[in-house]
Amino acid sequence: MNSKVSPPDARRVTVIGAGIIGVCTANYLLKQGFAVDLVDPAIPGSEEQCSFGNAGGICPGSCIPNSMPGVWKNVPKWLMDPEGPLFVRLAYLPHALPWLLRFLVSSRKSRVEEISAAMRSLHRYTFECYEPLIREAGCEDLLHKRGQLFVHESADGPGKGAYGLGLRREHGVNVQILNADEIRQLEPALAPIFKSAVYLPEQGQCPNPGRLVAKLAENAVRHGARLVRARVIGFEMAGNGPVALKLEDGSRMPVETVVLAAGAWSAHLAKMLGDHIPFESERGYHVTVKDADTGLRIQTISADRKFVASPMEDGLRIAGNVEFAGLNAPANMARADVLLNQARPMFKKLEIGEITRWMGHRPGTPDSIPVIDKASRADNVIYAFGHGHQGLIGGAVTGKIVSEIAAGMPTTIDISPFRLDRF
Numbered sequence: 001m002n003s004k005v006s007p008p009d010a011r012r013v014t015v016i017g018a019g020i021i022g023v024c025t026a027n028y029l030l031k032q033g034f035a036v037d038l039v040d041p042a043i044p045g046s047e048e049q050c051s052f053g054n055a056g057g058i059c060p061g062s063c064i065p066n067s068m069p070g071v072w073k074n075v076p077k078w079l080m081d082p083e084g085p086l087f088v089r090l091a092y093l094p095h096a097l098p099w100l101l102r103f104l105v106s107s108r109k110s111r112v113e114e115i116s117a118a119m120r121s122l123h124r125y126t127f128e129c130y131e132p133l134i135r136e137a138g139c140e141d142l143l144h145k146r147g148q149l150f151v152h153e154s155a156d157g158p159g160k161g162a163y164g165l166g167l168r169r170e171h172g173v174n175v176q177i178l179n180a181d182e183i184r185q186l187e188p189a190l191a192p193i194f195k196s197a198v199y200l201p202e203q204g205q206c207p208n209p210g211r212l213v214a215k216l217a218e219n220a221v222r223h224g225a226r227l228v229r230a231r232v233i234g235f236e237m238a239g240n241g242p243v244a245l246k247l248e249d250g251s252r253m254p255v256e257t258v259v260l261a262a263g264a265w266s267a268h269l270a271k272m273l274g275d276h277i278p279f280e281s282e283r284g285y286h287v288t289v290k291d292a293d294t295g296l297r298i299q300t301i302s303a304d305r306k307f308v309a310s311p312m313e314d315g316l317r318i319a320g321n322v323e324f325a326g327l328n329a330p331a332n333m334a335r336a337d338v339l340l341n342q343a344r345p346m347f348k349k350l351e352i353g354e355i356t357r358w359m360g361h362r363p364g365t366p367d368s369i370p371v372i373d374k375a376s377r378a379d380n381v382i383y384a385f386g387h388g389h390q391g392l393i394g395g396a397v398t399g400k401i402v403s404e405i406a407a408g409m410p411t412t413i414d415i416s417p418f419r420l421d422r423f
């Protein structure tokens with residue numbers, strides 16, 4: 001790692017944030033011939049990053065927004081249930097309310113259809129964009145393509161989610177409906193409590209997202225990127241944008257072009273550049289049961305209880321929850337324990353020995369899609385943040401698009417749905 005900062009080269013891009021979005025962006029910028037600085041106080045792939053502890057889903061067919069028609073009917077029920085998937089700390093409610101209202105507004109059918117199309121456009125190339133990076137980084141073992149299973153405890157589960165299934169089909173996603181016998185054949189590790197399921201055979205999964213970020217950061221450094229362990233606290237402005245980053249240690253770092261990919265911390269920095277973006281940390285939790293030998297092969301989602309069970313390199317990970325409490329409140333690990341209790345009946349065999357618990361900050365926009373755009377008041381800044389529940393899926397595609405914007409090239413996909421001016 002290099003903590004020395006040299007003067008900027010002509011085609012140098014400085015990426016703020018080395019989570020999955022930042023490291024993918026760094027790799028694609030290097031491919032375009034840019035010199036790259038990656039600035040982050042955290043070690044890439046470490047626990048501080050949301051990219052460390054996610055459920056590992058890398059799903060080209062992910063095109064269902066969080067705010068779906070009728071969501072408002074479920075919100076009170078979820079909020080009243082202490083073991084439910086949604087939680088707002090009371091003291092934080094006034095702060096989160098404007099975001100929550102925008103979230104509800106995003107559930108209009110016409111808007112849901114636009115968002116769904118945008119999600120699919122971004123996610124459909126996830127494998128194509130990850131594969132070259134993963135090959136270069138020598139970590140092909142970190143991408144499995146075994147599909148994804150949504151299980152229901154009632155026989156009519158898929159019928160209840162018909163609108164979402166319709167959206168997936170409309171976007172060309174392969175959707176298969178399974179009965180209880182078919183679930184048992186496909187995933188014998190599951191207890192026989194599930195009566196129906198939706199299987200998406202073309203989805204994928206990463207069995208260690210933290211290691212993926214670390215490997216991609218190493219790959220970027222091998223190709224010439226400089227990793228600078230520092231926190232950005234502001235910008236030194238001149239003319240139409242920043243000429244230097246102000247760092248926490250009091251130093252300044254000269255810049256040419258800047259990519260802001262600081263996950264849940266991005267909106268705060270964007271505000272300093274004059275852009276006010278509705279943004280919240282959607283805090284999520286996981287429990288990893290070390291060396292759990294359930295036999296689970298396919299990432300499985302409890303559609304009724306809204307958590308994800310993922311087979312990981314080091315055991316079984318149960319992930320889920322959305323908690324609004326801001327970036328600074330301490331984690332409430334009881335929420336992670338709730339996830340584990342809910343997951344216990346799911347498996348024929350689950351011996352619980354050592355467990356680890358984790359909380360991370362999803363970078364959340366109210367309409368479930370990221371901001372990928374130039375800053376409105378700083379010509380040399382590109383935004384790449386707000387990937388919410390799908391940042392692992394969107395990482396490599398976003399990196400490629402950002403490198404194209406930086407190079408002034410046509411982008412792989414139409415980026416108009418991800419523009420800043422939608423807010």
Ligand SMILES: Cc1cc2nc3c(=O)[nH]c(=O)nc-3n(C[C@H](O)[C@H](O)[C@H](O)COP(=O)(O)OP(=O)(O)OC[C@H]3O[C@@H](n4cnc5c(N)ncnc54)[C@H](O)[C@@H]3O)c2cc1C
Binds near residue numbers: 020040041231284
């Ligand atoms: C429980 C859970 C399950 C999930 N499951 C999935 C899943 O299955 N599939 C999926 O696609 N997504 C999933 N996600 C979402 C996904 O993890 C995130 O969308 C993604 O990690 C966001 O990546 P990022 O690079 O934007 O942010 P991060 O990984 O959080 O990285 C941001 C980086 O910016 C740095 N930073 C912050 N401020 C500054 C600053 N001032 N100066 C310099 N650096 C700074 C931070 O230190 C950090 O390293 C899940 C999330 C959670 C919580």
